[in-house]
Amino acid sequence: PKIKYITHDGKEYDVDAHEGASVMEAATSSNVPGIDGDCGGALACGTCHIYVDPAWFAKAGTPAQDAEQEMLSLLDNRQDNSRLSCQISMSAELDGLVVRLPRGQH
Numbered sequence: 875p876k877i878k879y880i881t882h883d884g885k886e887y888d889v890d891a892h893e894g895a896s897v898m899e900a901a902t903s904s905n906v907p908g909i910d911g912d913c914g915g916a917l918a919c920g921t922c923h924i925y926v927d928p929a930w931f932a933k934a935g936t937p938a939q940d941a942e943q944e945m946l947s948l949l950d951n952r953q954d955n956s957r958l959s960c961q962i963s964m965s966a967e968l969d970g971l972v973v974r975l976p977r978g979q980h
């Protein structure tokens with residue numbers, strides 16, 4: 875499934891993710907700048923913060939769990955459509971997903 879990452883200054887990166895890979899893993903394995911995934915998806919770093927395009931937010935699935943909410947609440951650039959990209963698993967349903975990177979992550 876395809877993912878489009880858009881940096882805060884408008885650069886676009888298109889990645890064809892493996893099914894089951896997280897949006898964080900797809901970015902780090904394709905060297906998309908701005909998503910570091912320092913903790914490897916353990917909800918402990920917040921370096922995988924993204925904004926999900928509003929058109930995709932409901933589909934991007936499972937509402938953030940408590941642990942994800944807690945980590946997001948520590949980020950000062952949090953928005954209503956914030957997610958941690960390590961918690962979004964790619965599936966055919968999400969083909970074409972669009973996410974944006976917060977300013978300050980590059």
Ligand code: FES
Pocket residue numbers: 898910911912913914915916917918919920921922945958959960961
């Ligand atoms: Fe660390 Fe997502 S990779 S919170």
